Amino acid sequence: MQNPESPKYQQQKLAAIRAAAAVFARKGFHGASTTDIASEMGIKQGSLYYYFKSKEEALAEVCLYGIREYVQRMEEIATSEQPFEARLLATVTSHLSSYREKNEALKVHNDERLYLPEIKRIKLKQLGSHYRELLEGIFEDGVRDGALREGLDCHFAAQSVIGICNAWGELIVRDNELDVFEVIQKVNDLLLNGFVPPKATA
């Protein structure tokens, strides 16, 4: 069926993934219909099956697409030779701005991937874990460098960064007025310093 790896096919397939991402983000996996997706990309419902074997596979591909570039960027950040603070800022920036750039696929990955059967989630789990591990690595480096507190729970820290970025990401998607750059700054600051003023040490 996918015999033609023709450029036209590749291009349409990408359009299909993006259309599916947009619709899943808006309506959720179960709330979205194949008709919705097809009409989002300007074709008829039946034609969708030329690009996806099933609706579920569409979800799988969207999730993969969503997290893949997200991990890629993290890979670049993690391997870059920068001080901790720069890398954290880069992480937060990458994560949050991906939401504004209408990367609906990431939102879909976060919210809907659980509706995939275990098997189709393996790859996603690997990528997700990889992402978290890279981020944990950054934190570990930070601790080693003295940029971070001794004894910091790096796993907890990484999860928290992901969590707070996703939370603000949803707000960003929902509220177009939000100044993403400002949010990035503040999130970054919160993660570094918390809300409490530095205690005057004697």
Place this chain on the structure above:
Amino acid sequence: MQNPESPKYQQQKLAAIRAAAAVFARKGFHGASTTDIASEMGIKQGSLYYYFKSKEEALAEVCLYGIREYVQRMEEIATSEQPFEARLLATVTSHLSSYREKNEALKVHNDERLYLPEIKRIKLKQLGSHYRELLEGIFEDGVRDGALREGLDCHFAAQSVIGICNAWGELIVRDNELDVFEVIQKVNDLLLNGFVPPKATA
């Protein structure tokens, strides 16, 4: 469906709301069927309509149920005469432990309320805003007391607390092994101090 505020009816209605909450939390609104809900509470599918006019109304009631007690607890915290740090800890504790106590309704409120029509969301919005405002008030008090940094964006702070708690909440619901008490401590600490060691002031 009926007037009768009979105790039997009230009790069954509550069971219905809880059953719906459990199923919606597990499968999402669109992924859950009324058969699922009915069998969760041990009645037949058609009988569910004795307690809910529609599936959508069931969602509305679950959301309301979920957020109501959540706001109530916040109200108590906000009006208590405690220093900022105690109130923040109480907030985080209240929020996170509600997830462990299988308050699936709160998760449903967070994840599924957007599938309600605008009209049925008004009340929820009010409650949500009220919660956030109470929390903002706590932060404003903290700034005034000097417990928090001068010039802190209290709106941002409140949103961040809610966001990070919801993120960890999902993890708690998904992973039964997680030590909630430990998470609470660490989240609290992150919010107060961030990840960076206090700068040695000269």
Place this chain on the structure above:
Amino acid sequence: MQNPESPKYQQQKLAAIRAAAAVFARKGFHGASTTDIASEMGIKQGSLYYYFKSKEEALAEVCLYGIREYVQRMEEIATSEQPFEARLLATVTSHLSSYREKNEALKVHNDERLYLPEIKRIKLKQLGSHYRELLEGIFEDGVRDGALREGLDCHFAAQSVIGICNAWGELIVRDNELDVFEVIQKVNDLLLNGFVPPKATA
């Protein structure tokens, strides 16, 4: 179940028949629900079964009720010692005014009786035939008396009277402004003389 032939029961049963008639007339047999009927008479749905074994039986009773008094009146007219013209007028008057007096049961009989199973329609058929035969008898008398044309098809005539009365009856039920007395006069006149002016005979 109907053990108590108490006056209260009889009275409520009549109310039930009338309520059913009103609802069936408004919504049709299949379009009406037992809830509609019950609430029309101010009781709860389940209680209806105290008066009717089934919805179908309710229809049967309404139809019977509707046609019974209608036939009774015809019986009086048919046995009265009046000239043809007076009896025709009485027939049309009886038929049409029964519609204005909200005898919805008659309308139900006309429109919905076909939804009854053959068996439950036997009695109705007898009554209907009896009505038509009485009316045919009136016409036969009229022919014999010379009040009507020689060779008139009395069966056709009777059916036509019934048909035109039912047709105007529906209009009367639907349009409250209609002057029933005027309609009666005109229908009567149409049946007697038609629309053409009497030919001047040499």
Place this chain on the structure above:
Amino acid sequence: MQNPESPKYQQQKLAAIRAAAAVFARKGFHGASTTDIASEMGIKQGSLYYYFKSKEEALAEVCLYGIREYVQRMEEIATSEQPFEARLLATVTSHLSSYREKNEALKVHNDERLYLPEIKRIKLKQLGSHYRELLEGIFEDGVRDGALREGLDCHFAAQSVIGICNAWGELIVRDNELDVFEVIQKVNDLLLNGFVPPKATA
């Protein structure tokens, strides 16, 4: 459901309308199921929705179909240059023979259109009024020509023609033995001359 004015679609759609007409005529709108209609046209129930958006819309289309050609024929009769008597006969013939030619759609229009919501009835009302007005016009012409009595209530006359034709139409549909031609003659005669013999004028 679709744009395609493909001949196949048009043909199947017509088959769907006719099937719906047959079933609605037999069982009434509420008594008929979409399964009935589908199996009448030899497709599966779900497939029906390829041709109708809803059962209600099926009813609307059947009614429209039923009354449309009926009005068309009347238009031809009304604009023809014939004496009154010929036009009345043509009207009665058109009306009654349409019942024998299994135009169940007309019966459905008469009996079931009230179950449509107001909005979907507007077009039907217009057509119905148009029909009546054309018929009234024929009567007015007849009065002007002297073919009809001075002072005849033409509105009443038109309604009566429609009413009596519909009444006999139902009988024709129900009783296959009835000689339609004979009924037409007699109805026509009744409308023209009534049942009373012409008074011998001195």
Place this chain on the structure above:
DNA sequence: AATGAATGAGAGTTCATTCAT
């Protein structure tokens, strides 16, 4: 005499999926 509660069957409708063209 009446009701609250429940049921099961069936309704209309949607939708993922298939396939000939």
Place this chain on the structure above:
DNA sequence: TATGAATGAACTCTCATTCAT
């Protein structure tokens, strides 16, 4: 490469009916 047509399963919802109280 894409579509029109059809399907069958699942879904939400309604409703006549029953029965303990």
